[in-house]
Amino acid sequence: MRNVVADPSRSPVACDADPGDRLARLRLRYQTETPVISIERARYYTASWFAPENQAKPLPIRVALAMLHVYRHLNLYIDADDRIAGHWTENFLGVPIPIERGEYNRVLAAELTTATLAAFRAKSATKGIAYLARRRSWREFLHNQRITRAAGTPPLNLSLKTMAEREINPYTIDPADREILLKQLLPAWEGRTLADHLETALAAxxxxxxxxxxxxxxxxxxxxxxxxxxxxxxxxxxIQGHVVLDYDRVLHHGLCGLRDEVARRLAAADDDEQRDFLTAAQLALEGVTLFAQRLAARLEQAAKAAADPGRQTELAELARLCARVPEHPARTFREAVQSLWTIKTAVEIAQPINLHCFGRLDQSLQPYYHRDRRAGRLTRDEAVELLAELQLKIMAQNIRPESNILGNFYQRYLGSAPVTVGGKRRDGRDGTNDTTYLFIEAARRSKAVTNLSIRVHPGTPDELFQAAAAGLADGTSSFSFFNDEVMIPAMRQRGFALRDARDYAIMGCVExxxxxxxxxxxxxxxxxxxxxxxxxxxxxxxxxxxxxxxxxxxxxxxxxxxxxxxxxxxxxxxxxxxxxxxxxxxxxxxxxxxxxxxxxxxxxxxxxxxxxxxxxxxxxxxxxxxxxxxxxxxxxxxxxxxxxxxxxxxxxxxxxxxxxxxxxxxxxxxxxxxxxxxxxxxxxxxxxxxxxxxxxxxxxxxxxxxxxxxxxxxxxxxxxxxxxxxxxxxxxxxxxxxxxxxxxxxxxxxxxxxxxxxxxxxxxxxxxxxxxxRDVLGAAVNVKFHPSAIGKNRLTRDKWIHLIRAYFGLGGLQIQPTVADAAMLRDAQIHPENHRDLIVKVGGYSTYFVDLGREIQAEVIARTQHD
Missing domain, CATH: 3.20.70.20 (Anaerobic Ribonucleotide-triphosphate Reductase Large Chain)
Incomplete structure (x- = not known):
């Protein structure tokens, strides 16, 4: 099997990080290694989907069987720095292809080789010229080009650089995999993807x-x-996307409990559509169980092969965790985190690049943290380190193989798979707890761009604001703040029951x-x-x-x-x-x-x-x-x-x-x-x-x-x-x-x-x-603060906290600060290697400033700065 266990010391950038700082080493690799396009999911899904024996099966069952085939054959990657097991491709930093949806198929078909890209550019130019001639729009088109050039606007990137060659956000692919993708997989789905059918339906x-x-x-x-x-x-x-799953159900009942419930419902089903759906649900759960079992077995193999006794112990513990969860209810903090991650990774493989978000993890994990601390099984620093790794891993699964023309407008990672913390509980009381603070500290430690959505209300303790302000002051601009006093009534306005409205979480950027x-x-x-x-x-x-x-x-x-x-x-x-x-x-x-x-x-x-x-x-x-x-x-x-x-x-x-x-x-x-x-x-x-x-x-x-x-x-x-x-x-x-x-x-x-x-x-x-x-269920308000506006002492931060509380008192819904001065941002354009950890807010998500294309970097710099 390829890439079963990796040694980070072989990474060309490993020497740039402190060898004793595992989180810094992981972050640097995520920041500097080139993402690999993986065809494995597409290959195994396609094989099952077009298999003759599956053609007549009901559609939900056919989808579930395709994913079961993927989980059965996917190569499982284990990294030498993993303390949480599970990757969605066979590589440290990879991206799978949702080939049946098809939104990226044309990107891959056109931009993986110079020849295909040149052919696409030529075809586009021919069609564009014919359109302008047909509509007699040449004069207007040339006038618009002239006035934009006169204003100093550079042309769009229409180069013939492939995805691997481009300077901003490149992707690589194994040459043999590229041939299979271009000659077998993409042609098999041409005209059959969801995107193809949607284009046809919209026109019709x-x-x-x-x-x-x-x-x-x-x-x-x-x-x-x-x-x-x-x-x-x-x-x-x-895509549909944007969803927060019921992770608490898995933590409390395990996959075994879910399977029992599905089996009961299936036995009582009274029509074919219900039976088909519930049969597919059984197969889907079987696939996740198989994924977890294979992961546990692979970890056991890696533990036996490990030369370092310390790493052998870590891998054996990970194997034990994956053998226990998510199949059974979680009992400890480590089991809960591993269970959450296994489920999320399995779902991301099933529906890649679909924005599956974790929801209110401080509420979910607090009971496990509290029990472990009382039992002496876990230290605070161990919990923070585990959550910091979790935030880096969430970030690494929020990556998209964008087209060349978007290169100057995009970035490697989107922080748009947020974790929500704080806010009111379902009964209306304040939900701030120890784990809320752990997540804030983990964001500072990880320096991941994963959004941390912090819910606040008049009863939110000042200490939570102080902890967030301290993070902002040291450059952790991955925090967003949401006003419960506005969002909860807005949720009620759209039909959510009061207890459910109080339990809201953020998905995507701000939704x-x-x-x-x-x-x-x-x-x-x-x-x-x-x-x-x-x-x-x-x-x-x-x-x-x-x-x-x-x-x-x-x-x-x-x-x-x-x-x-x-x-x-x-x-x-x-x-x-x-x-x-x-x-x-x-x-x-x-x-x-x-x-x-x-x-x-x-x-x-x-x-x-x-x-x-x-x-x-x-x-x-x-x-x-x-x-x-x-x-x-x-x-x-x-x-x-x-x-x-x-x-x-x-x-x-x-x-x-x-x-x-x-x-x-x-x-x-x-x-x-x-x-x-x-x-x-x-x-x-x-x-x-x-x-x-x-x-x-x-x-x-x-x-x-x-x-x-x-x-x-x-x-x-x-x-x-x-x-x-x-x-x-x-x-x-x-x-x-x-x-x-x-x-x-x-x-x-x-x-x-x-x-x-x-x-x-x-x-x-x-x-x-x-x-x-009252009519809005999400808004992004980017405000660029000079670091002095947050300050390094409690008195200065108190003034900033008063400003945010006053804004929310006026009825503001959200605010997401970027804390960086313009001089620092300009220096990051010139010396990106010195500012790899510099996080900024874009539309509604966090990202590393140095990963942005020049045009969107300029937009961030041009924003008004508040001192």
Whole structure:
């Protein structure tokens, strides 16, 4: 077997870390080794899926059998630094391929060799040229290229460097595996993946208006299909993802208990659909059990082969743990952590790159920690070290083989598989406990980018804030803070019972869910500035590739609006139109998952599925959600509307068509107007009552529309304010906006102002807190603090804590600080080797600054810094 046991001393970077500091050595390897694309999962899944004997089997059973085949044959990797066992590929740092979903298949088909990449570029260029000729858009296209070049914007990365050759976030693959992937596996799935079927279904449903479908098929911006465009302002995600499993059920009952429950339900099932689902659930649990058994056996072999007595003892203990859990209930802290990790790794293999999150681990692990400490089985430092390794391992499974064109906008790891700590318990009392503090200390020790989502409320002890502030002061910018006093009522507003709302956990970047009771959620996107652009152009949409006619509704062009209220009404009408379109597209996606890609393993760990005999993709969970991220961005939208209100309708400084013309010219030749806009007081983010009320009114109008739609699984559509990296990617493709933002530059991230803050941090937080968060189940508020703002002593930190408490008292939902000064960030661009551990917040997740592409690094540096 390949890569059964690895010796870190053979790593080319091992010498850079203190040989006595295991965590530092692990972190350095995660930061510097090149990820390996693994074909093993794809290979074994494909073999079972297309096996003749499986073709006639019911779909859930066929999926479960495919994964059972994977668990039976997957090579199991054990690292010499592992104290928690289990990797999702046969390599220390690898990424498996969800080949049946297909969102990365085109990336791999095009970008693994120079020849395939050149062929893809040539095909794309031919299609693009034909589109421009067909639409007679050459003049506009060349004009847009000229004005962006004149502004100093570099071209997009269209190089012929393969995934292994590119400078930012490269991936490697074994040459023999590459041949199998390109010649056997990817061709076998061509036209058969979930992404393929979704593209076909969206087109057949008539969701593309005007010239949009012609544009989408002719001008592919990327080989990745994580999201599909319905419009320039509306997208649908391919995956469902975003889920927190019921890990407590495994800790308390073990897989044996789950199997007994499934068997009882199967014996009482009264229809074929229930029997098929429950049979698949049995097979799914059998697969996880087999995975754990094989892992225990491999650890026993490694222990016998280990030359070092100390390592032999460690491996034997790991083998004992894996033989015990997750098959049986956990009894100790170490057993609980290993049980959690085995289950998560098995689920990640079954559904890779799907954002399976752990939920409230401080609540789950506290009883085990408390018992072990009283019994003298565990020291505090041992527990911290174990949780630090856990955070590094979570980070290493949140990695995606992105396309070349996204290289300058992406990063190696996303911290978007968070651990949630703190907050209220189900009975309403404060849930802060010893393990809450362990996780904060573990984040400081590990320096992993895994988000630590810290729930707070008025009864949260100051000591928790002090512990988090100390971590921020030393550069641990992986902390995010969530306000229970706002989030719990928002959960109630969307149908969650009070005890379940109090038990919320964060999944993905900032999205709230009830752990173990809520089905997979997929966030779709509504691009706010594009929505305004469509409104100003009578339903046409302008991006830098040209104008797409008929993308939206003909609500009247820039010269037709008699007053500002008429413009707002047209904007909200466009918003209702596109939210409905997103709901239809999202439901098509969810129906396809139910019909083509059930998830029996995830279903076993979600309350309601086994009880109802219904897969999670068919609405078996107790709760469900569908998401719409309203992005790119609140700040640019509100500021643009404010400029229109002030300069066009109140001061009559110019007409709205004249402002649109200046936008189309990227303000070149309109420098006086650009200066006037830049000097306009009251932009959003300064606590100005007029713009805060405008933001509240416009966003409340959009939020209200989501209540008029239900998902395929009869769930509500909920709002998130989170941009991920789209504020840079979409900004790169977008013309200027009326607020003075230039073409091909980033939008404001998530719920952030657009670097127009003149009233300090208090003005920023007053504006952000004014949004109607009762309708929102997640928002990201990035604030860049100079280290001096946090300080090194308790008195300074007390002032910072008072600021955060006051912001939450105003109704703020979330805040996620990046603590780093601009000079440090610029030096990290020049000397990345000196700043490998520098963590920043991007859209809603943490990542290492030096892993970011240059364009998104520049966006982080450009954010307003608060001292």
């Amino acid at each position: 449903a008539g969701l593309y208006s005007g010239e949009m479908h012609d544009f989408v098929t002719a001008m592919p911006g990327s080989t990745s299909r994580q999201v599909l465009w319905l419009s320039t302002c509306a997208t649908v995600a391919t 709230a869910t009830c752990p173990g009771k809520t089905g997979s959620m997929s966030a779709n996107g509504l691009q706010l500035c594009r929505l305004l652009d469509i409104t100003l152009r009578n339903g046409d949409s302008k991006i830098l590739a040209g104008t797409i006619h008929g993308d939206g509704l003909p609500t009247g062009g820039a010269g037709r609006f008699a007053d500002f209220d008429e413009l707002l009404a047209a904007f909200l009408r466009q918003g209702r139109y596109f939210i409905e379109k997103i709901a239809v597209g999202s439901n098509l996606r969810d129906r396809l998952h139910a019909e083509r890609l059930p998830a029996p393993l995830i279903s076993v760990f979600i309350d309601g599925c086994v009880e109802s005999g219904k897969d999670v993709t068919r609405g078996g969970a107790r709760y469900d959600l569908s998401g719409i991220s309203m992005i790119n961005s609140i700040a640019n939208l509100v500021d643009s509307l404010y400029v229109i209100k002030k300069l066009v309708f109140e001061r009559r400084r110019l007409s709205l068509p004249e402002l649109v013309a200046a936008v189309d010219d990227n303000f070149q030749g309109h420098e006086a107007l650009a200066a006037e806009i830049a000097a306009l007081p009251g932009m959003w983010g300064n606590g100005d009552p007029e713009t805060d009320e405008l933001a509240r009114y416009v966003m409340a109008g959009l939020f209200a529309e989501t209540y008029h739609h239900r998902s395929f699984k009869n769930a509500p559509f909920v709002v998130y304010l989170i941009s991920m990296i789209t504020h840079t990617v979409e900004g790169r493709l977008s013309p200027a906006t009326p607020d003075g933002r230039r073409a091909a530059t980033p939008f404001a991230a998530s719920a952030n102002p657009y670097n127009v803050e003149h009233a300090g941090i208090t003005g920023v937080l007053r504006s952000v807190a004014s949004l109607p968060y």
